[in-house]
Amino acid sequence: MNHPMGIQSNPAPDSSFHSPEASAPVHMKTTRPFYWSVRRELWEHRSIYIAPLAAAAVAMLAFFVSLITLPHSMRELAALDRAHQPALLAQPYAHAGMLLTLTAFLVGIFYSLDALHGERRDRSILFWKSLPVSDLTTVLSKAIIPLFVLPVIVFLLAVVSQLTMLLISTVVLLLRDGGAATLWKQLPLFEMQLVLLYGVTVLALWHAPIYAWLLLVSGWARRATFLWAVLPWLGIAVFERIAFSTSHFGLLLKDRLFGFAAGAFDLKTPSGAPVDPHLIPLSQLAPGRFLSSPGLWLGLLFAAIFIAAAVRLRRYREPI
Amino acid sequence: MIVIEASGLRKVFGATVALDSVNLRIEEGRILGLIGPNGAGKSTALNAILGLTQYQGELNVIGRDPWRERDQLMRDVCFIADVAVLPRWLRVSQALDYVAGVHPRFDRGKAESFLAKTAIMPASKVRELSKGMVTQLHLAVVMAIDAKLLVLDEPTIGLDILYRKQFYDSLLNDYFDRSRTIVVTTHQVEEVQHVLTDLMFINGGRIVLDCSMEEFESRYMEVMVNPEHVAAAQALKPIHERKVMGRNILLFDHSDRKQLAALGEVRMPSIADVFVALMGTANSNRAQQPRGAAR
Numbered sequence: 001m002n003h004p005m006g007i008q009s010n011p012a013p014d015s016s017f018h019s020p021e022a023s024a025p026v027h028m029k030t031t032r033p034f035y036w037s038v039r040r041e042l043w044e045h046r047s048i049y050i051a052p053l054a055a056a057a058v059a060m061l062a063f064f065v066s067l068i069t070l071p072h073s074m075r076e077l078a079a080l081d082r083a084h085q086p087a088l089l090a091q092p093y094a095h096a097g098m099l100l101t102l103t104a105f106l107v108g109i110f111y112s113l114d115a116l117h118g119e120r121r122d123r124s125i126l127f128w129k130s131l132p133v134s135d136l137t138t139v140l141s142k143a144i145i146p147l148f149v150l151p152v153i154v155f156l157l158a159v160v161s162q163l164t165m166l167l168i169s170t171v172v173l174l175l176r177d178g179g180a181a182t183l184w185k186q187l188p189l190f191e192m193q194l195v196l197l198y199g200v201t202v203l204a205l206w207h208a209p210i211y212a213w214l215l216l217v218s219g220w221a222r223r224a225t226f227l228w229a230v231l232p233w234l235g236i237a238v239f240e241r242i243a244f245s246t247s248h249f250g251l252l253l254k255d256r257l258f259g260f261a262a263g264a265f266d267l268k269t270p271s272g273a274p275v276d277p278h279l280i281p282l283s284q285l286a287p288g289r290f291l292s293s294p295g296l297w298l299g300l301l302f303a304a305i306f307i308a309a310a311v312r313l314r315r316y317r318e319p320i
Numbered sequence: 321m322i323v324i325e326a327s328g329l330r331k332v333f334g335a336t337v338a339l340d341s342v343n344l345r346i347e348e349g350r351i352l353g354l355i356g357p358n359g360a361g362k363s364t365a366l367n368a369i370l371g372l373t374q375y376q377g378e379l380n381v382i383g384r385d386p387w388r389e390r391d392q393l394m395r396d397v398c399f400i401a402d403v404a405v406l407p408r409w410l411r412v413s414q415a416l417d418y419v420a421g422v423h424p425r426f427d428r429g430k431a432e433s434f435l436a437k438t439a440i441m442p443a444s445k446v447r448e449l450s451k452g453m454v455t456q457l458h459l460a461v462v463m464a465i466d467a468k469l470l471v472l473d474e475p476t477i478g479l480d481i482l483y484r485k486q487f488y489d490s491l492l493n494d495y496f497d498r499s500r501t502i503v504v505t506t507h508q509v510e511e512v513q514h515v516l517t518d519l520m521f522i523n524g525g526r527i528v529l530d531c532s533m534e535e536f537e538s539r540y541m542e543v544m545v546n547p548e549h550v551a552a553a554q555a556l557k558p559i560h561e562r563k564v565m566g567r568n569i570l571l572f573d574h575s576d577r578k579q580l581a582a583l584g585e586v587r588m589p590s591i592a593d594v595f596v597a598l599m600g601t602a603n604s605n606r607a608q609q610p611r612g613a614a615r
Contacts, residue, residue, distance in 0.1 A: 032421060032422065033421065033422040035421070036417070036418055036421030036422050037422070039417075039418075039421075040414075040418055043409070043410070043411075043414050044407065044409055044410075119407070122407050122408060123405045124405055124406065124407035124410075125405075126372075126401040126405040127401075127405040127406055127407070127458075129370075129371075129372060129390065129394075130370075130394060130398060130399045130400075130401070131394055131419065131422050131423060132391050132392065132393075132394040132395045132422060132423060132424070133391055133394075133422050134390075134391035135391070137391075315390075316374070318367075318372065318373075319405075
C-alpha cells in the first residue's frame with residue numbers, strides 16, 4: 001500500500017484486533033444508554049415539561065386572582081355546615097391537579113404520536129442508528145415518557161403549586177384576619193395529594209395500551225399518524241353499530257378512556273351517596289379491585305404487545 | 321484481519337435486484353472507494369454492512385452479523401450517511417453529551433479539540449449551522465470515536481470545494497491509521513483518487529472491478545496516440561477510446577507498457593475515465609464482465 005499523503009509514516013498505534021468486548025475502554029453500565037436516551041427525549045420534546053409548567057402557572061395565576069375575594073368567601077364559608085366546608089375549600093386545589101393531569105394526558109398523546117415518526121421524518125434515525133443503542137432501549141426510552149416521566153412531573157408540579165397556593169392564602173388570610181385556622185383545619189391537602197399520587201399511577205397503568213398503540217403507529221405510519229391511530233377504532237365501532245345495532249366495541253373504547261374512575265375508586269360511599277370528585281377520601285380508593293380487574297391486565301398485555309411490535313418494527317425503519 | 325466479508329450477498333426490492341450475489345473481502349487498514357452510478361447498489365451494500373437492511377447471503381462485519389447485532393456492531397463501526405442526519409433541534413453540546421453517554425469508545429476531549437478548530441459554538445443548535453458546519457460537527461463526533469470501521473455514504477454531497485477538501489484532509493491526517501478501515505462512496509471521484517488504497521466499481525448490483533490502487537495504476541494505461549499510430553493502437557484492443565482536441569486517447573487494460581509507449585504518450589488514467597470505460601462496457605453488454613473483475 002503506497003500512500004501519496006504520507007499516511008504510511010504514521011506508525012499505527014495498535015493494529016491488533018481484540019474482541020469488541022475485551023478492548024472496550026470504558027465499561028458502561030447497561031442502563032447508561034437508557035438514561036441518556038430519556039434525557040434526549042426531554043431535549044427534543046420540551047413540551048413534556050413546558051406544557052405542565054404552563055398549566056401550573058395558569059392555575060396559580062387564576063388562584064391569585066381569586067385571592068381578592070378570598071377573605072369574603074371564607075366568611076361565607078364559615079356560615080356553612082362544617083361538613084360541606086372541606087369540599088368547597090378543596091375545589092381550587094383539585095382543579096389545579098385536574099388541569100395538570102389533563103395537560104399531561106394531551107402531551108402524552110401527541111408526544112407518543114411523534115416519538116418514532118419524527119426521527120424518520122427528519123432522517124435523524126440514521127444518526128441514532130449509527131450509535132450503539134439497541135432498538136429496545138430506544139423504544140423503551142420513549143415509552144417511559146408518558147408512562148412514568150409525565151405522571152411524576154404532574155405529581156411534583158401539583159404538590160408544589162398546591163403548597164404555594166396554601167401558603168399564599170394563609171398569608172392573605174392572616175393579614176386580613178379571615179379564617180386561616182379554618183383553612184388549615186378543614187383542607188385535607190396531604191390526603192388529597194396521596195389520592196392524586198394514586199390517581200396518576202392508576203391513570204398511567206390504565207392508559208398504557210393507548211400510549212403503546214400510539215407509539216406503534218408513530219413507528220409504522222408514513223404520514224397522518226393521528227388519523228391512523230384513531231380512525232380504525234372509530235371505524236370498527238361505527239361498523240358494529242350499523243351492521244349489528246350493538247355498541248360493545250364503542251363501550252370498550254369508552255371504558256379504556258374513562259373506565260379507570262369506576263375501576264380504581266369507590267364512587268359511592270357505603271351509605272350510597274355519590275363522592276365529590278374534588279375531594280375523594282382515602283377510604284374510597286379501591287386498589288385491590290383495580291389490581292384484580294381483568295381490564296387492567298388485559299390492557300397491560302396489549303401495551304406490552306404494542307411495544308414489542310414497535311421495537312421489532314424499528315429495526316426495519318428508515319427515513320421517510 | 322478481515323473487517324468485512326460477504327459471500328453471495330443479495331438484496332431484492334420487488335422486481336429490482338439491488339445486490340446480485342456480491343462477494344467481497346475488505347481487510348484492515350484499507351481505504352476503499354465504492355464507486356458506481358446511481359441505483360448501482362452502493363447504498364444497499366452499505367446499509368447491509370451497517371445492519372440497516374435485511375439481506376440474503378453471508379455477511380460478517382468485524383465478527384458480527386450486522387442485521388442481528390446492529391447495536392453491538394456500532395461500538396466498532398461509525399457511519400456518516402450523507403449530510404443532514406443530525407436532528408435540527410440538537411445542540412452541539414447535547415450531541416457530545418449524548419454520544420459520550422451511550423458510546424463506550426467516545427473521547428469527548430478529542431471531539432472538543434476538533435470543534436475548537438472550527439467556528440462551531442457549543443451552544444449552537446444544528447439548525448443554526450451551515451451545511452458545511454453540520455458535516456464538520458458530525459465528522460468531529462465520528463473522529464473522536466475509536467472505531468475499527470468508518471463508513472461514509474456520500475459524506476460531502478452538497479458541500480463547497482473548501483469543505484470537501486478539508487473533510488478528506490482531516491480524515492487522513494487526524495483519523496486514519498493502519499488499524500482503521502474506511503469505506504467511502506462518492507460521485508466526486510477525482511477528489512478521492514489520491515485518498516484511496518482500494519477501489520471497487522459496482523454496477524447493476526454486481527462488482528465490476530475490485531482492485532488495489534497499486535494494481536489499478538499498473539493495470540490501466542492511457543495512451544495519447546500519435547496520429548500515425550491510431551490504427552495500430554486500435555488493433556491492440558483498447559477498452560475505451562475517446563477524442564480530446566483532435567487527439568485519440570485510448571485506454572488499455574493489462575497491456576505491455578513498452579509496446580504502448582511506442583504509439584504515443586502513456587500515462588495513468590483517472591478513476592473517472594476508467595469508470596466511464598467500464599460502465600460503458602457493463603451497460604452495453606452486462607452479460608460479459610470485463611476481464612479479471614467480479615471475483
